Amino acid sequence: MAARRFYRTVCKYLPTLMEMYKLDELTTMKTLQNSVKNIFYQNAHVKDLNKINVMVHKGDEELRLLLRMHKQRHHVITKYVVMHDPWKTKAPPSGFLAQFYASN
Amino acid sequence: MKKVFEAAGSILDGKIAEAKYIHPYMFKQAEFVGEDYNGNKYYEIKKGVLYGRHRWFVPPDIFEYSPASVPPEWHGWLHNINNDAPSRVKFLEQSYKTPATTYKYLGYQPKGSYRQKMEFGRKRNWKKYEAWTPPAPAKA
Amino acid sequence: MTTAGMRVWSLAQNLTANLVGNETAWLVGGQKTTTRTVTTTMTRLFSSSAVADADKTEEEMPEHMMSTIVNGKEIWVPKGSSVMQACDAAGVDVPRFCYHPKLSVAGNCRMCLVDLENHMGMSPKPVASCAMPLAPGTTIHTDTDRVKKAREGVMEFLLLNHPLDCPICDQGGECDLQDQAMHYGSDRGRFVGTKRSVVDKNLGPLVKTVMTRCIHCTRCVRYATEVAGVQDLGVTGRGGASEIGTYVEKLMESEMSGNVIDLCPVGALTSKPYAFTARQWELKPTESIDVSDALGCNIRVDTRGTEVLRILPRNNEGVNEDWISDKARFQYDGLQRQRLNVPMVKENGALKPAKWEEALFAIKEAVGGLKGDEMKAIAGKLVDCESLVALKDLMNRLGCENLSVESVTAGMEADVRSSYVFNSSISGIDEADCIVLVGSNPRVEAPVLNARIRKANYEAVQVGVVGAPVDLTFQTHHLGDSVAALKDLAKGKGSAFAETFKKAKRPLVIVGPGVLQREDRDVLLSEIHNFVDKAGVVTDEWNGFNVLHDAAARVGALDVGFVPSLGEKPSDKPAKFVYLLGADDFDAKEIPEGAFVVYQGHHGDAGANVADVILPGAAFTEKSGLYVNSEGRVQMARRAVSTLAESRDDWKIVRAVSEVLGATLPYDTIQGVRERLVEIAPHFGKVDSAPEKPVWLNGQYFGAHAQKVKGKKALDKVPLQTPITNFYMTDVISRASRAMAKATQARQAASTAKQ
Numbered sequence: 001m002a003a004r005r006f007y008r009t010v011c012k013y014l015p016t017l018m019e020m021y022k023l024d025e026l027t028t029m030k031t032l033q034n035s036v037k038n039i040f041y042q043n044a045h046v047k048d049l050n051k052i053n054v055m056v057h058k059g060d061e062e063l064r065l066l067l068r069m070h071k072q073r074h075h076v077i078t079k080y081v082v083m084h085d086p087w088k089t090k091a092p093p094s095g096f097l098a099q100f101y102a103s104n
Numbered sequence: 105m106k107k108v109f110e111a112a113g114s115i116l117d118g119k120i121a122e123a124k125y126i127h128p129y130m131f132k133q134a135e136f137v138g139e140d141y142n143g144n145k146y147y148e149i150k151k152g153v154l155y156g157r158h159r160w161f162v163p164p165d166i167f168e169y170s171p172a173s174v175p176p177e178w179h180g181w182l183h184n185i186n187n188d189a190p191s192r193v194k195f196l197e198q199s200y201k202t203p204a205t206t207y208k209y210l211g212y213q214p215k216g217s218y219r220q221k222m223e224f225g226r227k228r229n230w231k232k233y234e235a236w237t238p239p240a241p242a243k244a
Numbered sequence: 245m246t247t248a249g250m251r252v253w254s255l256a257q258n259l260t261a262n263l264v265g266n267e268t269a270w271l272v273g274g275q276k277t278t279t280r281t282v283t284t285t286m287t288r289l290f291s292s293s294a295v296a297d298a299d300k301t302e303e304e305m306p307e308h309m310m311s312t313i314v315n316g317k318e319i320w321v322p323k324g325s326s327v328m329q330a331c332d333a334a335g336v337d338v339p340r341f342c343y344h345p346k347l348s349v350a351g352n353c354r355m356c357l358v359d360l361e362n363h364m365g366m367s368p369k370p371v372a373s374c375a376m377p378l379a380p381g382t383t384i385h386t387d388t389d390r391v392k393k394a395r396e397g398v399m400e401f402l403l404l405n406h407p408l409d410c411p412i413c414d415q416g417g418e419c420d421l422q423d424q425a426m427h428y429g430s431d432r433g434r435f436v437g438t439k440r441s442v443v444d445k446n447l448g449p450l451v452k453t454v455m456t457r458c459i460h461c462t463r464c465v466r467y468a469t470e471v472a473g474v475q476d477l478g479v480t481g482r483g484g485a486s487e488i489g490t491y492v493e494k495l496m497e498s499e500m501s502g503n504v505i506d507l508c509p510v511g512a513l514t515s516k517p518y519a520f521t522a523r524q525w526e527l528k529p530t531e532s533i534d535v536s537d538a539l540g541c542n543i544r545v546d547t548r549g550t551e552v553l554r555i556l557p558r559n560n561e562g563v564n565e566d567w568i569s570d571k572a573r574f575q576y577d578g579l580q581r582q583r584l585n586v587p588m589v590k591e592n593g594a595l596k597p598a599k600w601e602e603a604l605f606a607i608k609e610a611v612g613g614l615k616g617d618e619m620k621a622i623a624g625k626l627v628d629c630e631s632l633v634a635l636k637d638l639m640n641r642l643g644c645e646n647l648s649v650e651s652v653t654a655g656m657e658a659d660v661r662s663s664y665v666f667n668s669s670i671s672g673i674d675e676a677d678c679i680v681l682v683g684s685n686p687r688v689e690a691p692v693l694n695a696r697i698r699k700a701n702y703e704a705v706q707v708g709v710v711g712a713p714v715d716l717t718f719q720t721h722h723l724g725d726s727v728a729a730l731k732d733l734a735k736g737k738g739s740a741f742a743e744t745f746k747k748a749k750r751p752l753v754i755v756g757p758g759v760l761q762r763e764d765r766d767v768l769l770s771e772i773h774n775f776v777d778k779a780g781v782v783t784d785e786w787n788g789f790n791v792l793h794d795a796a797a798r799v800g801a802l803d804v805g806f807v808p809s810l811g812e813k814p815s816d817k818p819a820k821f822v823y824l825l826g827a828d829d830f831d832a833k834e835i836p837e838g839a840f841v842v843y844q845g846h847h848g849d850a851g852a853n854v855a856d857v858i859l860p861g862a863a864f865t866e867k868s869g870l871y872v873n874s875e876g877r878v879q880m881a882r883r884a885v886s887t888l889a890e891s892r893d894d895w896k897i898v899r900a901v902s903e904v905l906g907a908t909l910p911y912d913t914i915q916g917v918r919e920r921l922v923e924i925a926p927h928f929g930k931v932d933s934a935p936e937k938p939v940w941l942n943g944q945y946f947g948a949h950a951q952k953v954k955g956k957k958a959l960d961k962v963p964l965q966t967p968i969t970n971f972y973m974t975d976v977i978s979r980a981s982r983a984m985a986k987a988t989q990a991r992q993a994a995s996t997a998k999q
Contacts, residue, residue: 236848
């Protein structure tokens, strides 16, 4: 219940965050919402109420820090905007090609 | 009292917090003067308060508002430039008046401002080079 | 002060005795058989023996040297040197504004004042050392109080009318006046009047003028007249009212006008595209090679972060002396436009950005099942030798022999090196005594080379032109429109020029791209070979048969053998798979209908438009690559900035393609590729050194060539003409450049105004 309420709060502040951190250059409202949702779903298996409360508290803390600009733009970008590269997680081919795919 | 704490806990403008929660008696004595097209409500107390605190406005959303949302006709009354509120006496617009554009960042923005190009749907470009865009496919 | 110190030191390294006129010719004339190039001879004397042998005793020193004492230190210099050259040889710093080793001596800035002393005593007043020939028995003093006082006086006068706008001046930080004012300037001014102001001149879209800053050194005037060969700049007015300018507003119509920016010791002439972009101390210099023409001018690429902010010339006496062309200098903004930064694959008729894996996989799909003779590879103008050799190896592994360089080498032979390089070497122009240009307009093909020919012409070497009449900025003899004119020339009769040519001991024939890029090239070449044989252009000591190319990659491609292998013939079947390595100026016929086209390169241009797969490569400032210039000199372009986004070094792309196609190339480091290059052609091992004289096998080669063209006929009606129509836009970089577009416009406007 607490988690759901917190999720709604986060969604309510997303436009604000979007403008504060100038995220509309990098992403859209929808993708941002999606990635927030994914973060919540990652912890869907947690059933212990106390644990949930602690996590919501931590999340709230994070939200407040974000709203007060105690974090900087690149923190937000690396944590919530840039999704990890699926190609990078794959086991790379060996030798020259691996290096070639990775960088110059 | 609970309201006060709630308000203090969130980000609330000092003027509104005072008018609405810290000295709520003010509202009881206040006279409602009018409302503008942005939904701001204007109040006045003629006696019993310090000069300078006798006219104020309450925006529709007290958590998210801009003082710039006060239109010029109300601005004059609010700051004691005019004696009469536009709801009582018709406000004469100046012949050289331009539309009030400051609200919603339509007005002048300095060079390099994040908001400068936002209204036109454009975005800042940090790229130091221009990439080639492939031509549109030939229609067969 | 380091800047001034370095500049003066570099000047000291490039000594030439320009000032000596005829009166000193007899001093050195006896040394060499030819007396025409006093300058050249002097240069040689200086470089060989001036400073290094300072510890030899008097008896050991050769006849042409003389001794002097500079600030108490004995020094040996060639006879006919100026006082300033003696000071430079001694390592004594003499401040200067108007003196430049590559220009004539003006002696008008008076900053280089020194004291001289001989048996009569001290000179009555300080002497301008740049214009003073060194007499025997003279002692030079540069550290006396009087010299210091005199220089301070000159500096004070210069600063009277010089604006105090260093903070907004582009020359700030690399300004000779600023630097020398630190030594000789006063900490306060005595001038109470009003400063002079001068109206700025409009010299076109490349050179910015702030004429109030001008100190009237006249370096730009002398450069325009002597080197660039345009009589545009001059001094008008007298005394305090004198101004440098074009008198009537006029574009400076030179392909090398940018060099006045380097020459100007103050901020009066600065670069328009570079204006207000950076300070000199923010920039990171990288020594590199220019690829805008086949001369391989030595350049310095100045970068900040990921941007190339300007390009300056680097001194190399063998190639470009101190100059570069405007295209080399100003095309760099093209490196930031129209770039290919991600691989692209065509889906449903439209190119879409893709991962490298996807792009390479698409190529694998396309090549799968194709035979070697159904493939084709075309290389472009700006390709480095590493990627050329990698692509050649790859295509050969796939069984493909159909390799060519766009618009020139289809059917050209790479077997005999001396048949396609500039045999006499570029500095050989200084030694030639008669020059014939065949189908070449060096003014647009290689402006710096043209300046060199002009220098020879300045010293009374006659120049003949075969082909459409061209304006080379100096007087030429037009011999005829076609190679038929060479027949008369070989006989040595018919005209005054023919007689001069016959008498010439070191004649020079330059065959330009106007011949190489024609359909009847082989026939024309055969006739030129005949002429070369008959006229004795090649002797045991002298090889005057020269080929001038018009793009940086041409000689490199022929050197690595980017042509069908010996004995193999390219198949006539229409290719189903075409690999374009930076090729954008290909003929539309060369790409058959329905072929799968891979474009590898750094700019989106004609090649990218027809491509099915685009592999983003690196431009010459973004990779380390070898280039071979027209004379066969191997030079290295170094990485100045990193590659963009997803693009990769070109040879790495070819290497990756080879692995995906299952024909893996045996090298995966750049050293490996270079070892392979040396294996193919040993001269690739000698980077940045003067080319060796190629072995002259053309006797046999000419015979074989004549056999080949038997029965073919030349298209006599069409006059020989350079293929370059617009000097400012010849390759993908310069076509993408805004500065070059503006220069083109300005030139067109000027030519229409003339009519």
